[in-house]
Amino acid sequence: MAISKLETDRLILRKYEEKDMEALFLLLKDEEVNMFLPWYPVNDLDEAKEFYKERFANREYYFAICLKEDNFPIGYVKVDTDDSHDFGYALQKECWHRGIVTEASIALVEQLKKDGVPYITATHDINNPRSGGVMRQIGMRYCYSYKEQWQPKNYLVTFRMYQLNIDGEGDRVYQKYWNMYDTHFVEKNL
Template sequence: MNTPTLETERLILRKFTENDLEAIYLILKDEQVNTYLPWFPAESIEDAKRFYQQRYEACYAKPQAYAYAICLKSDNVPIGYIKVDMDESHDFGYALRKEFWHKGIVTEAGKAVVDQVRKDGLPYITATHDVNNVRSGGVMKQVGMKYCYSYEEQWQPKNFLVTFRMYQLNFDGNSERVFTKYWDQSEKHFVEENV
């Protein structure tokens, strides 16, 4: 299944289309939104188009994917994105235009996506957040994810040292499973108390 349309009380979660380039640009150009994202802010509609082609068009050509535009039901225009990667990490990630922050939108979208990937048989999802981005960790907890460990990484392409917290949610009953790739790759890794 590839990015089936989902609806929540306030939201439509759907595939991005080439008609959404202006909305994608608005999401990607904001430096505050971009602070904790692994790419630089978009500087043009052309940047947004490349992002769409590389991140979404390519994804939608695969047999299974979860790469959603977060849209308000009132106008069906993307205000953010939410995704679960189909590599071994099953990384759960999201971003939202700042004028929509602090309204529970990402948590609402996240719960719908988590329900869908659970129904579709993914064994688990993981997510990471910069320790300075506490609200992102709050979303992870609100969708049912559990903190597993922290690790340091020289973050690319921005090239600065970041301490990440890794969260995981297992769906297949294997409550002991922990995705250890980041732990294994990092020279400095540890478990924090009271996260």
């Protein structure tokens, strides 16, 4: 049975609902929040609703991040269910640097462990090192870097790929991006 709600000391993680579209719009329209995400900021509420339908609706591990005090979405945390088990997140910039995404992510990883998900992967642009900081704080480890002509924004990006083997199989490394892109390498001292 799919989990629809998780709680931490400060947070409620729950599914987005129709009543949350304004909150999602506030997150998706912010250029700074969406600078390193694989889409352009939305322009209006209708685009936010369409984004929700295409990317969030009916996804097992996609959760709104809400503070317990008001249960109003201030961000999201998600893991895809394909072979990458891609982990991602976004948070309103007014809430940055308070450990909120880390707290939400730890709760989600605990649920994934209970559900038998073997690993998660995540990537970040080298120009967004704070995102890598979140990945390390939840126990992910750096595996490799690769260069991609990033779409839809169409510019060259160097990504760092991190992985957390939830099942404890320490030697497993997800190779898809390594194999997909000609320019790939392991950075020292990461």
